[in-house]
Amino acid sequence: MIEIEAVLDNDGILKACKAAGHAGAGKSGSDIVCAAVSILLRTAFSTLLNKKGIKVQGGAPERGQLWLEVEYEAEGREYLFAVGEFLVNGLSSLTKEFPNNCKLTIKEI
Secondary structure (H helix, E strand, O other): OEEEEEEEOOOOOEEEEEEEEOOOOOOOOOOHHHHHHHHHHHHHHHHHOOOOOEEEEEEOOOOOEEEEEEEEOHHHHHHHHHHHHHHHHHHHHHHHHOOOOEEEEEEEO
16 A cells, blocks of 8 residues: 655645555556555656746655655746646545555544
8 A cells, every 4th residue: 555645734735745555456566546646746846846936846765655845935826826736636636446455544733
């Protein structure tokens, strides 16, 4: 099971997201759930990278682990809101379709 935690601020803006575990929906290297989670997180990261007013850091320290953390200034707020909403909607959709393979927790701070 992939455990995913998305952290949003009071305005619903993405602050962090992490995923850990293995979906178990297929063989290693062929697991569509694992691939989908990886693509969503990596695309969110690369979309935010080098965007004015947004500072993002993240990594994949080992197989089955991905994380990102975001800081923003006023000029990056709307863009970050949209990217975060896209990410959370994509992850929510995955957890509804594959509830035995991934779980999403949304934490508000």
